[in-house]
Structure formats: C-alpha cells, structure tokens
Amino acid sequence: MALPTHASTLERVWHYTYLVICGLIFLFLIAPILIVIPLSFNAEPYFTFTEKMLKLDPTGYSARWYDLLLTFGMNAPDGPRDGSWWADAWSNAAWIGAAKNSIIIGFFSTLLATVLGTIAALGLSRPEMPYRRAIMAILISPMIVPIIITATGLFFFYSATGLANSYAGIIMAHATLGIPFVIITVTATLVGFDHSLTRAAANLGANPTTTFFKITMPLILPGVISGALFAFVTSFDEVVVVLFVAAHDQQTIPRQMWNGIREQISPAILSVATILVIISILLLTTVELLRRRSERLRGISAS
Numbered sequence: 001m002a003l004p005t006h007a008s009t010l011e012r013v014w015h016y017t018y019l020v021i022c023g024l025i026f027l028f029l030i031a032p033i034l035i036v037i038p039l040s041f042n043a044e045p046y047f048t049f050t051e052k053m054l055k056l057d058p059t060g061y062s063a064r065w066y067d068l069l070l071t072f073g074m075n076a077p078d079g080p081r082d083g084s085w086w087a088d089a090w091s092n093a094a095w096i097g098a099a100k101n102s103i104i105i106g107f108f109s110t111l112l113a114t115v116l117g118t119i120a121a122l123g124l125s126r127p128e129m130p131y132r133r134a135i136m137a138i139l140i141s142p143m144i145v146p147i148i149i150t151a152t153g154l155f156f157f158y159s160a161t162g163l164a165n166s167y168a169g170i171i172m173a174h175a176t177l178g179i180p181f182v183i184i185t186v187t188a189t190l191v192g193f194d195h196s197l198t199r200a201a202a203n204l205g206a207n208p209t210t211t212f213f214k215i216t217m218p219l220i221l222p223g224v225i226s227g228a229l230f231a232f233v234t235s236f237d238e239v240v241v242v243l244f245v246a247a248h249d250q251q252t253i254p255r256q257m258w259n260g261i262r263e264q265i266s267p268a269i270l271s272v273a274t275i276l277v278i279i280s281i282l283l284l285t286t287v288e289l290l291r292r293r294s295e296r297l298r299g300i301s302a303s
Contacts, residue, residue, distance in 0.1 A: 033277055040065060040270035047267065065271040069095040072268065095272065098256040105167065105252065106235040109174035113231040116175070117182025118224055122216075124183070125190040140180040150177070151244040158245050165247035173241045178231025185230065189223025222290040229283050237276070 003015050043062035044050050052060025071077035073094035079085050089096055120139055124132050142150055154173050155164065163169035193216075201211040217224075239254035246255070253272060260269045 036270050037274050037277070040267060040274045042267050042270075045267060047265065047270070065266070065268045068266070068268045069093075069271055073097070094251070095253075095256060095268075098251040098253045101250060102236055102252040102254075105170050105174060106232045109171045109178060109235045110228050110232040112171065112175040113178035113182050114224060114228040117179040117227055117231070118186050118220075120179070121183045121186035121190060124187060125193070136183070139183055142177050143180040147177075147238075147240045151241045154241060155244040164245055165250070167250065169245050170242060170250065173245055174235035174238060175231075177238060177241065178234045181230035181234060182224070182227030185227035186220060186223045189220045193219060222293050226287045226290050229287055233280060233283055236279075 003012060007015070038053070039047065039049065041061045041063065042050065042053060043060050043064065050060050070089050070093055074088050074092050076085070076088055079088075123129055124136055124139075129135075151173075154169075154176070158164040158169045158173075163172065197215050197219075198211050201215050202208075206214065237254055239252070239258055242250070242252055242255045243258070246252075251259070253276070257269050257272055260266055
C-alpha cells in the first residue's frame with residue numbers, strides 16, 4: 001500500500017521500517033533456495049561454493065549434475081544420444097523412473113483427494129449439517145497431526161488390509177494428506193457463494209445434478225483447482241509416508257533424494273531440488289491467478 005502524501009514523519013519512518021522488516025523476513029525464508037540453485041551448477045562434486053564459483057569463473061559452473069539425472073542407472077549412458085539412448089534413459093534411468101512414479105501417484109491421489117474433498121466441503125458448507133465443527137476437525141487432522149504418526153498408523157492399517165507395498169496404498173495415503181487442502185480451499189470459496197442462484201435454478205425446474213454442474217461447479221471451480229494443486233504438491237513432495245508404506249522398488253523423487261543423501265552425497269540432489277522449486281513456483285503462480293479469478297467472479301475485486 002502506498003504511503004499517503006499527508007503522512008507524518010513518524011508514519012514515514014515506520015512505513016520504511018516495516019518494508020525493511022518484511023524484506024528481511026522474505027530474504028530469511030528464501031535464503032535456502034537462493035543457495036541451492038547456484039550450487040546445483042557446481043562443476044565439482046561438493047555441496048559448497050568453490051573458489052572458482054565465488055570468482056564467477058565459467059569453468060567453475062557446469063550442468064553435469066542435470067545430465068546425471070538422465071544417465072544415472074542407464075545401461076549405456078555414454079552411447080550416442082539417439083532414439084535407443086533415450087529409450088534406455090526412459091526405461092532404466094533411476095531419476096526418470098522416480099519422476100514417472102511421482103507424477104502417476106500425484107495425479108491419481110490428487111484426483112481422489114479433489115473429488116472427496118469437494119464433496120466434503122459441499123456438505124460442511126450446509127448450515128443444517130450436524131456436528132460440522134467436529135467433522136471438519138477430523139477431516140483436516142492429517143494436516144495437523146505430525147506426519148510420522150499418520151505414516152505409522154497407515155503402515156499398521158495397510159499391513160493388516162494388504163495395501164502395504166502397493167501403488168493403490170500409496171495413492172490412498174497421499175489422497176488422505178491432500179484432502180484437508182481441498183476442503184479448506186473449497187470451503188473458503190463457498191463462504192461467498194450466493195445460494196440464491198441455486199434456489200433460482202431449482203425454481204426454473206433444474207434438478208440437483210444440473211444445478212451443481214451448471215451453477216455451483218463453475219463458481220467454485222477456482223477453489224477446486226487450487227485445492228487440487230495443493231494436493232498434488234503435497235503428494236509430489238511427500239517422503240515419510242512413502243518410506244513406511246511403499247516397497248523398496250517404488251521410488252518417488254523425494255524418496256530417491258532421501259536415498260541419495262543416505263547412500264551417496266551428490267550435487268544431483270541439488271539439481272532435483274532446483275527443478276522442484278521451479279515447479280512449485282509455477283504451481284503457486286497458478287494458484288494466485290485462480291484466486292484473483294475467483295475474487296472477480298464473486299465480485300470482491302474490481303480488477
């Protein structure tokens with residue numbers, strides 16, 4: 001917010017002090033990201049800045065660790081990069097396999113979390129629903145309870161039901177973690193929902209299904225998509241539950257990073273972290289655009 005022209009000296013001092021404090025907090029939050037990104041281009045196999053990097057010597061920087069993401073685990077990584085080479089990378093490269101697993105698990109867990117979370121939010125938004133607060137607290141508990149407790153409970157439950165070491169179990173576990181984000185975002189969208197629109201549709205002869213898909217869904221769609229994006233990011237970045245319920249060959253990107261830190265320290269992990277940061281920035285930008293669109297649809301913002 002701009003400082004008004006009639007502000008006093010004290011108000012101006014506090015305004016600029018406030019901006020400096022906010023800037024320092026922002027720098028504190030993004031400092032780890034600012035360090036990880038340049039380190040991922042280190043030409044040497046170190047997790048620290050080399051002398052050449054500090055001097056901005058081009059020979060101190062390299063994309064070798066990004067290339068390693070394609071070649072690690074391949075049968076013939078040094079061969080000519082033709083169609084057979086890419087087929088080898090697609091089938092055998094460890095990081096590509098982990099990325100495929102993360103995307104597949106994230107997609108289906110997001111789909112399940114979005115459907116169930118949206119249904120729950122629609123029910124919780126009804127004023128006549130009994131025990132709304134208690135049910136809401138239970139549904140968002142995976143967000144509040146420490147993840148290690150949730151993972152332990154899922155491990156024992158899945159071991160007894162046969163879902164352990166299966167992709168279905170991982171998808172359901174990640175959906176459990178993503179549902180609270182969908183419920184919260186969709187519920188926030190429904191707070192400003194004009195229910196007179198649904199009543200008008202009913203008066204005009206529309207059945208509940210038609211009313212939902214023609215009236216309700218288009219208006220709450222930005223909140224649904226925002227919740228789905230949060231659920232996908234939660235699944236894509238999750239490692240603790242995977243360590244408990246997945247088999248040893250069911251690698252995701254976070255689990256592959258965990259194994260890399262535990263077994264061999266390689267700056268390739270920093271390359272993956274940089275890619276994940278870029279993906280997170282793109283998703284958060286999408287969420288912000290959807291939030292602004294939702295405000296325009298609800299008449300909150302004039303722009």
